[in-house]
Amino acid sequence: MKRKETLVNIQLNAENNKIELSDFVIDEMGNEHISTSIDTPMRKDAFEKTDAQKIEAIEKHFTSIMEILGLDLSDDSLRGTPKRVAKMYVQEFFGGLNPANKPNATLFDNKFGYHEMVVEKNISFYSTCEHHFVPFAGKAHIAYINNGQVIGLSKLNRIVKYFSKRPQVQERLTIQIGKELQRVLNTDDVAVILDAKHLCVASRGIEDDTSSTVTAFYGGAFNDEEKKNEYLKYIDFNTLH
Numbered sequence: 001m002k003r004k005e006t007l008v009n010i011q012l013n014a015e016n017n018k019i020e021l022s023d024f025v026i027d028e029m030g031n032e033h034i035s036t037s038i039d040t041p042m043r044k045d046a047f048e049k050t051d052a053q054k055i056e057a058i059e060k061h062f063t064s065i066m067e068i069l070g071l072d073l074s075d076d077s078l079r080g081t082p083k084r085v086a087k088m089y090v091q092e093f094f095g096g097l098n099p100a101n102k103p104n105a106t107l108f109d110n111k112f113g114y115h116e117m118v119v120e121k122n123i124s125f126y127s128t129c130e131h132h133f134v135p136f137a138g139k140a141h142i143a144y145i146n147n148g149q150v151i152g153l154s155k156l157n158r159i160v161k162y163f164s165k166r167p168q169v170q171e172r173l174t175i176q177i178g179k180e181l182q183r184v185l186n187t188d189d190v191a192v193i194l195d196a197k198h199l200c201v202a203s204r205g206i207e208d209d210t211s212s213t214v215t216a217f218y219g220g221a222f223n224d225e226e227k228k229n230e231y232l233k234y235i236d237f238n239t240l241h
């Protein structure tokens with residue numbers, strides 16, 4: 001019931017109507033991985049800087065972080081690290097923040113008259129916990145029932161990858177993938193399960209490296225027990241571990 005206590009501790013500032021978070025609550029939010037919205041919270045000026053400008057600025061700031069930690073950046077092994085981290089952040093780990101990188105999903109007519117569910121399971125993904133900025137990674141299992149048009153299977157991987165490449169909370173990532181698939185495929189009949197290991201749980205805090213976190217999104221027909229069970233049987237969920 002720790003989660004409940006945490007929420008109760010959040011105070012509303014009477015003057016500006018903003019939520020006030022004490023350091024304690026901020027720590028607790030991180031450890032409990034509480035998400036506050038479905039959309040990734042973005043600033044209005046998020047894309048005023050080019051990627052090159054962002055890399056340059058992050059390189060500078062990461063240099064400071066390393067120096068504050070006491071590291072000597074004149075060492076050959078460390079010299080290139082701030083730039084490497086900056087490029088990795090902008091171009092790889094967080095490339096999915098930029099809508100310009102969103103995959104175009106081309107649909108094809110369902111010429112085969114296939115009306116059963118299509119399941120693509122064990123899609124690997126790597127994301128970053130937005131509370132600790134360390135990776136969480138696992139498998140996505142996706143299913144949809146077509147509404148007259150089908151999608152190239154690799155596009156399912158690309159959609160998972162796009163939303164993974166953001167600072168994320170697993171619950172939000174699951175919903176973002178589910179909602180995007182519903183939009184692209186023009187149907188509510190979409191299911192998504194993510195099963196992931198969080199490095200912030202394994203390498204720090206509680207230091208549990210055997211647990212994994214499962215989140216699910218069931219839309220339309222997948223709220224029907226029979227369809228849901230068929231999907232769970234296809235992904236053979238109980239035997240994954």
Ligand SMILES: [Zn+2]
Binds near residue numbers: 030129130131133198
């Ligand atoms: Zn975390």
